[in-house]
Amino acid sequence: MNIALVGHPLSGKSTLFSALTGIAAGSSGYSEKSRLGTVKVPDERLDWLGELTKAKKIIHAGLEFTDLPGLSFATAGDQQQSLKLIGAIRQADMLVLVLRAFENPAVPAYRERIDPGADFAELSSEFLFCDLEQVSKRIEKLEVQITKPTPQREHQKQELALLEQGRQSLEAERPLSEIIHTPEQAKMVSSFGFLTEKPLAVLVNVSEGQREAPPKVQTPEDVPQLALCASLESELMQLGAEERSEFMAEMGVETLAAQRLVGCCYERLGLVSFLTYTHDECRAWTVPGETPAAEAAGKIHSDMQRGFIRAEVVAFEDLKAAGSFKQAKADGKLRLESKQYLVQDGDVITFRFNV
Numbered sequence: 244m245n246i247a248l249v250g251h252p253l254s255g256k257s258t259l260f261s262a263l264t265g266i267a268a269g270s271s272g273y274s275e276k277s278r279l280g281t282v283k284v285p286d287e288r289l290d291w292l293g294e295l296t297k298a299k300k301i302i303h304a305g306l307e308f309t310d311l312p313g314l315s316f317a318t319a320g321d322q323q324q325s326l327k328l329i330g331a332i333r334q335a336d337m338l339v340l341v342l343r344a345f346e347n348p349a350v351p352a353y354r355e356r357i358d359p360g361a362d363f364a365e366l367s368s369e370f371l372f373c374d375l376e377q378v379s380k381r382i383e384k385l386e387v388q389i390t391k392p393t394p395q396r397e398h399q400k401q402e403l404a405l406l407e408q409g410r411q412s413l414e415a416e417r418p419l420s421e422i423i424h425t426p427e428q429a430k431m432v433s434s435f436g437f438l439t440e441k442p443l444a445v446l447v448n449v450s451e452g453q454r455e456a457p458p459k460v461q462t463p464e465d466v467p468q469l470a471l472c473a474s475l476e477s478e479l480m481q482l483g484a485e486e487r488s489e490f491m492a493e494m495g496v497e498t499l500a501a502q503r504l505v506g507c508c509y510e511r512l513g514l515v516s517f518l519t520y521t522h523d524e525c526r527a528w529t530v531p532g533e534t535p536a537a538e539a540a541g542k543i544h545s546d547m548q549r550g551f552i553r554a555e556v557v558a559f560e561d562l563k564a565a566g567s568f569k570q571a572k573a574d575g576k577l578r579l580e581s582k583q584y585l586v587q588d589g590d591v592i593t594f595r596f597n598v
């Protein structure tokens with residue numbers, strides 16, 4: 244899973260990236276390089292399990308974020324640069340749109356406005372436009388291809404029908420996500436990386452003083468929205484644990500940005516975590532919801548998937564209530580599950596396998 248931080252120039256993407264990953268922002272200002280970083284997924288359950296099993300090591304799950312240069316459509320030159328960037332954005336599984344609301348006279352404002360709503364509208368319409376162009380090109384190609392009697396012809400006809408529906412949707416300024424309903428349809432278009440098919444979240448980057456009453460951006464219902472002050476959060480990230488909690492209390496920050504954003508992405512992407520333990524380490528793993536146990540095992544090692552025998556599962560809450568694995572077993576809470584079992588969030592799993 245890769246989540247891209249996308250927005251206009253100087254909206255605070257790199258500052259947010261530092262706040263999430265702890266990787267220093269480097270020099271501020273227009274940056275041309277993308278950066279990749281992993282954000283630790285906070286999980287109190289893992290800490291509890293670590294204590295119970297006296298694990299030497301605790302390894303959190305990670306979510307990968309990409310910090311991208313700003314997208315500008317203000318001049319023809321900028322637009323060309325931005326279109327190149329779109330290619331990189333198409334690779335992401337989810338987009339977090341970073342919109343500037345903070346006032347800072349030292350930082351030039353995109354199009355000389357500080358208006359997160361207008362920025363959201365501009366990005367959305369550019370995304371629609373980029374997808375429309377790509378869909379139209381593909382339709383043109385398919386129209387020629389289906390005139391030839393090839394073995395792929397049936398499939399091409401289906402794709403054409405779907406993309407024609409897509410084009411209508413885009414022309415009506417509706418995202419492609421609205422016409423993609425089945426896994427087959429999703430598969431048909433997955434190689435294009437359409438922007439308007441991707442899950443979105445909006446992050447309004449506010450000034451310290453705006454945190455109490457952050458401006459709200461008009462977004463579609465399925466787009467979650469967070470407001471935070473990226474510069475404050477990145478300062479917090481630089482501190483040691485003790486100093487950080489003192490400063491957080493002082494500044495009235497209850498939950499760190501990383502935790503809020505990771506939670507929001509988990510929910511939007513439908514991800515769940517399962518936990519594993521050995522006498523050495525406790526570890527959390529991320530999988531999409533509805534992942535069968537054998538596939539989840541494959542996330543740890545391909546041998547585990549290949550030689551899968553069974554999964555020994557206890558739900559974290561049951562384990563916690565029982566207080567020990569032994570008691571959980573006595574309570575009948577330890578289950579033996581097969582390959583097809585769908586892993587639930589918070590499952591504590593030991594995979595049995597044989598290769």
Ligand SMILES: Nc1nc2c(ncn2[C@@H]2O[C@H](COP(=O)(O)OP(=O)(O)OP(=O)(O)O)[C@@H](O)[C@H]2O)c(=O)[nH]1
Pocket residue numbers: 250251252253254255256257258259268271272273274311312313314345346347350448449450451471472473474475
């Ligand atoms: N006051 C204030 N300044 C901020 C905030 N977030 C970012 N800045 C400042 O805005 C400037 C730009 O921030 P960056 O994080 O580099 O912005 P960016 O979106 O990565 O910029 P590009 O990569 O060039 O598009 C920096 O000088 C930051 O210190 C904020 O929440 N409040």
Ligand SMILES: [Mg+2]
Pocket residue numbers: 256257258274310311312313
């Ligand atoms: Mg940047």
